[in-house]
Amino acid sequence: MARPLGEFEIIEQIKKALPKKAQGVVCGPQDDAAVLETPSGMVMLATCDVLVQGVHFADEALENPWQLGTKAAAVNISDIAAMGGEPAYLLISLGLPSNISPSFIDDLYKGLGQTGARFGASVAGGNISKSPGQLFIDVFCIGFAHPTQVLYRNGAKTGDVVAVSGTPGDSAAGLNFLLNKQTTQLDAAMQRLVRAHQTPEPKVALGRILAQSKVVNAALDISDGIVSDLGHICESSGLGAKIFAEKLPLSHEALTLAGVLNCDAIDWALYGGEDYELLFTTAPKDFGHLKEKVKKELGLELTIIGEMTAENKTVSVVDADGKIRTSKSRGWD
Amino acid sequence: MARPLGEFEIIEQIKKALPKKAQGVVCGPQDDAAVLETPSGMVMLATCDVLVQGVHFADEALENPWQLGTKAAAVNISDIAAMGGEPAYLLISLGLPSNISPSFIDDLYKGLGQTGARFGASVAGGNISKSPGQLFIDVFCIGFAHPTQVLYRNGAKTGDVVAVSGTPGDSAAGLNFLLNKQTTQLDAAMQRLVRAHQTPEPKVALGRILAQSKVVNAALDISDGIVSDLGHICESSGLGAKIFAEKLPLSHEALTLAGVLNCDAIDWALYGGEDYELLFTTAPKDFGHLKEKVKKELGLELTIIGEMTAENKTVSVVDADGKIRTSKSRGWD
Numbered sequence: 129m130a131r132p133l134g135e136f137e138i139i140e141q142i143k144k145a146l147p148k149k150a151q152g153v154v155c156g157p158q159d160d161a162a163v164l165e166t167p168s169g170m171v172m173l174a175t176c177d178v179l180v181q182g183v184h185f186a187d188e189a190l191e192n193p194w195q196l197g198t199k200a201a202a203v204n205i206s207d208i209a210a211m212g213g214e215p216a217y218l219l220i221s222l223g224l225p226s227n228i229s230p231s232f233i234d235d236l237y238k239g240l241g242q243t244g245a246r247f248g249a250s251v252a253g254g255n256i257s258k259s260p261g262q263l264f265i266d267v268f269c270i271g272f273a274h275p276t277q278v279l280y281r282n283g284a285k286t287g288d289v290v291a292v293s294g295t296p297g298d299s300a301a302g303l304n305f306l307l308n309k310q311t312t313q314l315d316a317a318m319q320r321l322v323r324a325h326q327t328p329e330p331k332v333a334l335g336r337i338l339a340q341s342k343v344v345n346a347a348l349d350i351s352d353g354i355v356s357d358l359g360h361i362c363e364s365s366g367l368g369a370k371i372f373a374e375k376l377p378l379s380h381e382a383l384t385l386a387g388v389l390n391c392d393a394i395d396w397a398l399y400g401g402e403d404y405e406l407l408f409t410t411a412p413k414d415f416g417h418l419k420e421k422v423k424k425e426l427g428l429e430l431t432i433i434g435e436m437t438a439e440n441k442t443v444s445v446v447d448a449d450g451k452i453r454t455s456k457s458r459g460w461d
Numbered sequence: 462m463a464r465p466l467g468e469f470e471i472i473e474q475i476k477k478a479l480p481k482k483a484q485g486v487v488c489g490p491q492d493d494a495a496v497l498e499t500p501s502g503m504v505m506l507a508t509c510d511v512l513v514q515g516v517h518f519a520d521e522a523l524e525n526p527w528q529l530g531t532k533a534a535a536v537n538i539s540d541i542a543a544m545g546g547e548p549a550y551l552l553i554s555l556g557l558p559s560n561i562s563p564s565f566i567d568d569l570y571k572g573l574g575q576t577g578a579r580f581g582a583s584v585a586g587g588n589i590s591k592s593p594g595q596l597f598i599d600v601f602c603i604g605f606a607h608p609t610q611v612l613y614r615n616g617a618k619t620g621d622v623v624a625v626s627g628t629p630g631d632s633a634a635g636l637n638f639l640l641n642k643q644t645t646q647l648d649a650a651m652q653r654l655v656r657a658h659q660t661p662e663p664k665v666a667l668g669r670i671l672a673q674s675k676v677v678n679a680a681l682d683i684s685d686g687i688v689s690d691l692g693h694i695c696e697s698s699g700l701g702a703k704i705f706a707e708k709l710p711l712s713h714e715a716l717t718l719a720g721v722l723n724c725d726a727i728d729w730a731l732y733g734g735e736d737y738e739l740l741f742t743t744a745p746k747d748f749g750h751l752k753e754k755v756k757k758e759l760g761l762e763l764t765i766i767g768e769m770t771a772e773n774k775t776v777s778v779v780d781a782d783g784k785i786r787t788s789k790s791r792g793w794d
Contacts, residue, residue, distance in 0.1 A: 154504055159614050159697075160540040160681055161508035161604065168501030171487055174585060175494035176554045176601055182593040207493040221509045221554070221599050252507060260515040261594025266554050268509055268601040271494065281492050348493055364492075 141230045145237035152216060153252045162253035164217055164270070171278065173271040175207040181262035190263065193232045197239025198327045200265045203351065205247045206330035206404040208271035210349035212279040212339025215249035215332060221266040223259030236265070247332045277339040279408070282364035284346035288409035290358060290369055290434035293334055293422075295379035296350055297393050298324035300400025305385055312388050317381040328404040333426055338408055341418055347408035353401040354433070355454075359443050361409065361436075368439030371398070374448040377431040398445060409436055474563045478570035485549060486585045495586035497550055497603070504611065506604040508540040514595035523596065526565045530572025531660045533598045536684065538580045539663035539737040541604035543682035545612040545672025548582035548665060554599040556592030569598070580665050610672040612680035612741070615697035621678055621742035623691060623702055623767035626667055626755075628712035629683055630726050631657035633733025638718055645721050650714040661737040666759055671741055674751055680741035686734040687766070688787075692776050694742065694769075701772030704731070707781040710764040731778060742769055 155163035166172070179185055179200045189196055201218060208215045220240055241251050249269060302325030305318050312318060331349070338344045346361045354376075358369050378393045386393035397403075410418065419430045444455040488496035499505070512518055512533045522529055534551060541548045553573060574584050582602060635658030638651050645651060664682070671677040679694045687709075691702050711726045719726035730736075743751065752763045777788040 154608070155611075155613060160543040161506040161546070161602075163544070163606075163611055164505040164507060166499045166501070166503060166505050166605075168499070170499060172497040172499050172505070172603075173494040174497060174550065174552055174601070174603065176552050176586075176588045176599075178554050178556065178588060178590045178599070180556055180590050180592055183591045210493040211496070213494070217507065219507055219509050219601060221511050221601075223511065223513055223597060253509075255509045255511060255599075257511045257513050258516045259513055259595070259597075262592070264556060264592075264597065266509075266511070266588075266599045268507070268552060268554075269494075270505070270507065270603070272499075273496075275487070278488070278496055280488060 137230065141233040145234045145241060151250050153250050162217070162219065164252055167272055170272040171275045173208050173211050173213040173273055174268070175204055176266060176268040177204050177207065178264055178266040180264045193236040194239040195326050196265060197236040198243045200267045201240045201243035202328050202330050202404065204267045204269035205243070205249060205332065206328070206349045206351070208269055209330045209332040209335035210279065210347055210406060211273065212277055212335045213271035213273035214336070215244070215247045215269060215271045217252040217270040218244045218249050219252060219268040220254035221268065222254065222256050223264040224256065225259055225261070225263055247330060273339065277342070279335065279339050279344055279347035281346050281348050281361050284361050284365035284367055284409040284436045285411070286367060286436055286438045287412070288345055288436040289412050289415050289432045290371065290407065290409050290436060291415060291430050291432050292350065292354065292377065292405055292407045293331055293428050293430055294403070294405040295377050295382065296354055296403045296405050297376070297382045297397030297400055298379050299328060299402040300396035301382040301385050301393065302326065304389060304391060304396070308389055312385065317384060321381050321385060325402065328402065330404055331406050334406055334422060334428060337422055337425065338406065338418070343414035343418065344408045344410050347406055350403040350405045350407050351401055353399040354407065355398045355443050355445065356401070357407055362441050362443060366440065368437040368442040368444070369434055370437055371434040371443065371445045373445055373453055375431065375433045377429065470563070474566040478567045478574060484583050486583050495550070495552065497585055500605055503605040504608045506541050506544050506546040506606055507601065508537055509599060509601040510537045510540065511597055511599040513597045526569040527572040528659050529598060530569040531576045533600045534573045534576035534582070535661050535663050535737065537600045537602035538576070538582060538665065539661070539682045539684070541602055542663045542665040542668035543612065543680055543739060544606065545610055545668045546604035546606035547669065548577070548580050548602060548604045550585040550603040551577045551582050552585055552601040553587035554601070555587065555589050556597040557589065558592055558594070558596055580663060606672065610675070612668065612672050612677055614679050614681050614694050617679035617694050617698035617700055617742040617769045618744070619700060619769055619771045620745070621769040622745050622748050622765045623704065623740065623742050623769060624748060624763050624765050625683065625687065625710065625738055625740045626664055626761050626763055627736070627738040628710050628715065629687055629736045629738050630709070630715045630730030630733055631712050632661060632735040633729035634715040634718050634726065635659065637722060637724060637729070641722055645718065650717060654714050654718065658735065661735065663737055664739050667739055667755060667761060670755055670758065671739065671751070676747035676751065677741045677743050680739055683736040683738045683740050684734055686732040687740065688731045688776050688778065689734070690740055695774050695776060699773065701770040701775040701777070702767055703770055704767040704776065704778045706778055706786055708764065708766045710762065
């Protein structure tokens, strides 16, 4: 793309792309470590997730570094959202091949910084390294929560309903659209699916409501697909789960595209992953109030898609006629 | 090395290598994010640093994963030490090529976990990704400090003495020994140099003493070499600095090896880097007491090697005869 950049040129580029003063950051990227305020009495949530070229994105994605930055920030913020926390800080560790241009760094950090800022997380520092092979963008996110308002995976109870936000499967639909561009036209509907895949929306406000409700027994974000992610809850809680395939809230857009491509939109929701919607369990009696509150305050839909069972660690998908469609974990490994 | 490991096998391997219960970790690697206690009223220090195969270590280093883990933890903990903080948590983001064996993961995490534990930092979580090319070990470290006891880079004053701990240059000497194994015998002296390179010792207790003293004006750890690192202090503080080459506290072992290899041990100290000793500035009147206290409490030597000047952002190295040896930054970029 351009002549190799020196470390200091890269740092200058990054400084230009980020806001001058960030909330809570006593000292930012210019010292050995970022110095950050802590709200007393809170617990700290810390997570990291990497995007590696050739594993999490194709070479062509390098043409849109803003989008890469947006997604790298979003998938980390989503992990804080899934625990009911408020995102606070991002640290970015970059592995850069030699052919990276200043505008690439600029756009990447704009994506990281803008997405962080939208959800209350300041880019507070990081590290830059050469990478002899692929680009990697490793994001470390710190958030805070009240100790009594954290959503864990291990609290699901037998008889809980399993619910999801939004329309899972849209991200996989967007990916399938991109892989089959020649067959379909990019209208507004397809654009929505592509956005769901390329710039997913972490559900921070939803996570806070679920955590504050104190009736949610287990929760996580859908990163690997419903079957695999619900499998994590089953594993942690020592339970099993049933998913009713006909109850999956598939979007009209995903169903349309599945028809054109002769695919099954149910499989996109069950195994596709990268939706970053929240999946949670709660007692049947508590669901109605939650659904109403979330609809009213956030305009988001919650849908019951299954139930927790005593059948140890098995996730079964049941069809409308009661037949078991599948009964093992097939999500992304 | 072996058949490809699945993600869950890798996680199981990691769980086995780490202690069951870690200080302050409310919830560890098993959820979306680690949940960590925060001491109220403290500021949080957060840093990350990566080791990339082919950039920070050679392929042969893969034969000693324990050592790789140790070094990856140490270089991050050193950044917390350089700010006067107490290390608290490590998150590990791994990029793994397909040929990694269970025993590799086990030894790597033992190195990470043991080094963390020695300095008070619990491995609290992380992420595992495939890497199509090189192995990378990305470590995020969180520490805490009293807001009034943080060592920044930007507080140096004209007339301050510049001092270092230990014997910088040993790490570069150790590297040079390894690169020239055939010419020299591995006796106890050479082993000490190799250890300085392969398993450097972060100076956490020293950082705490310097921070608590409230007389240290600027500090950092020597990761890039004295000239380059002192350059960071000059840059941040808007000052210049002089280093007196004959005052550099070179070790007997480094001088011996430099003689054998016909190298200049002064250059190893000035430009070698990776010593992870601390470099700091303080008023001349305050140095004596600090030196005594550190000698008495930690058995470590502090040595004055130069002074801060008003000459904007230039680091000059002066020889014994007063001639300027060099006057620009030549450290690792």
